[in-house]
Amino acid sequence: MAPAITLAAEAPKLSAANTGFMLICSALVMLMTPGLAFFYGGMVRVKSTLNMLMMSFISLGIVTVLWVLYGFSLAFGTDSGSLIGWNSDWVGLGNIGLTELWDGYTIPVFVFLVFQLMFAIITPALISGALADRVKFSAWALFITLWATVVYFPVAHWVWGAGGWAFELGVIDFAGGTAVHINAGAAALGVILVIGKRVGFKKDPMRPHSLPLVMLGAGLLWFGWFGFNAGSWLGNDDGVGALMFVNTQVATAAAMLAWLAYEKIRHGAFTTLGAASGAVAGLVAITPAGGAVTPLGAIAVGAIAGVLCAMAVGLKYRFGYDDSLDVVGVHLVGGIAGSLLIGLFASGKGQSTVEGLFYGGGLTQFWKQCAGVFAVLAYSLVVSAILAFVLDKTMGMRVPEDDEVAGIDQAEHAETAYDFSGAGGGAAKTAVTAPVAAAASKKVDA
Template structure:
């Protein structure tokens, strides 16, 4: 055994292996969550946008993404170097802390994957699949990778120079995906029938199953970010559970008071909102703080999802209302509820730390949100000009499952969408011009 390998802790490594698998499971969970929320004609397309992100981001991450995000800083805290491009120099004995570097790189890869997949919810029902295949790798390199370096990479300016705290991804994952989703929603424009036609989730059991898988995977997401099997991981684990619960209850409370009906969709959305908000703060706040963070997200996000109708942007599956808003809440509340027992010294406003940390968190939120929005908007506009990002009107009306993938998730005759009961969808699919 080499000297480097002797620094590997088997307990920490075993936990991070499990956590990495949990986080990867979140992307299929997200696929089900999003797939249940769209109409029957675009279910498979929604699933595919998440699944293909796994492959696209993995290739980019292994080629250059990991090195640029976690390599030594080269430009004043903005980006890493290409020393480890193609995972060069990272053998089985290479160690990051107490775990193999290759495992750490894989764990971080799973974060990049789900962040890209999250954006798809903002443009559901109307994006060309071929354009999405181009967008994901370009976006991962130009948006996610730099922000990951700012927040977590060696010498990153948000971490080292600004001093903002983010334990598990409020800035690189939640705010980045939410701001990017808003940018793409504006590039593509609203769905046909937006604010006119009913666009209800077609399969709520699928939504709840997806939310359950997301919640399960989130324990790896947050507790795994401790990078060890230790007390910090255990605290982050409990904080994650607590915030998901209060997020769920907060959303249902608003629905009951506002609409008179607590809904299944509201329960799933509220749990996700609470989990989003606790992501940056799970390693910085006490259990009481976690309960408040989750509750605040459940209440505020339940109102925020309605902003799109007043402001006229079509964020199809509420990426902005849940992930951007929830991420902002969780990141800012670190400046209010941070406790030194968790942070190693930094305290929030309520614990005598003053406004300084809150100000740092605010700067991080504004900088990351603005960067993600502007660069994504530019990428989206360029792809739209060269390839066309918006699906043809006929294809959107027919449904992307049939026109893009030549498949349907269900027998539409049974669901009352035109085909006779028992008829195969394959002949119809062959008659429709497919779109890449």
């Protein structure tokens, strides 16, 4: 009998279909940041609308440049001590071949890095919702720069980088429950504990000025999240990406319904803000779990997260921290719920053979999830608070109280979101525009 011949595994080849799919997913994730800007922008008062939009949009600029310079290398470069990566060839992205494939996949490195860039952009933008109405724009821009460098890039390596400690431990985070949502939610809590409450918190009405904008933003987030979640399987043709797509829709629907039901029982009405917030809570919760659970499990994850997040948003009034737009209540709590529920609902039929408690797997995975969740939470909370404290003591994090009361849009951006005078496009009066406005006013008076 002839000796057996062992054939080497065929090296992956570039797939045009997977490459195109991932570029589309990258564009969808990019759209989520403007969607977030509209979502947050509609939730604040008129006088803070532009500032809220800009706090998201500036992340598109800052994080993109950091990612090219060193962020991608820190997050996905060669592991060092299970804590951080580094690859000097990736600094500036000038030494990456156009057709060089990402390790073990059928897509170019450039496609993988731009997909991950969009995650890095939206994560600090999520934090901004907790700080509405009161933070200097220059301080916020510097905070994003520092936070991305010392918090997001290392945590992304822990969770997704080869050799990262959470990755090696077996913590499941399909698309960012820990690295994105818990990370951002904990950072938001850390910063608001340092900078304090808005003027008039728990005294003045601080209702959303435009619920249609909120619903538009929520819709854009829901749409973009299909790229965020399904794309995180990087185009592999084994059905897991499709499962994640289905579970994203299912969990979001279940969370929205659960939030509305809780709201009706607790407050007596079905609100549009509740529908939008419930949908986002479901999107957050399914992000880490969607590749590991069945669609029935996704309903459970979404419904549980919807109720928990609806309950959590009221904690700020009980404990006295001013989380302006409920980043802690939705992203931190939703991220924790989705990550931990993997330990209960993982079916063993999706991204891995890992089974949760309800599928006969015991609590092994649950404890792994706890390790990932609480390590990221503690690190982000503490480091973010330290960064905010240092910035507050040096350049000052908050605008003056008079500017906050009068409106941060005028103080920080010299513009207003809406022109109620009918004299122009909302720009502040300047040496050029003031005479024109005065002349127009005289004509009207005449």
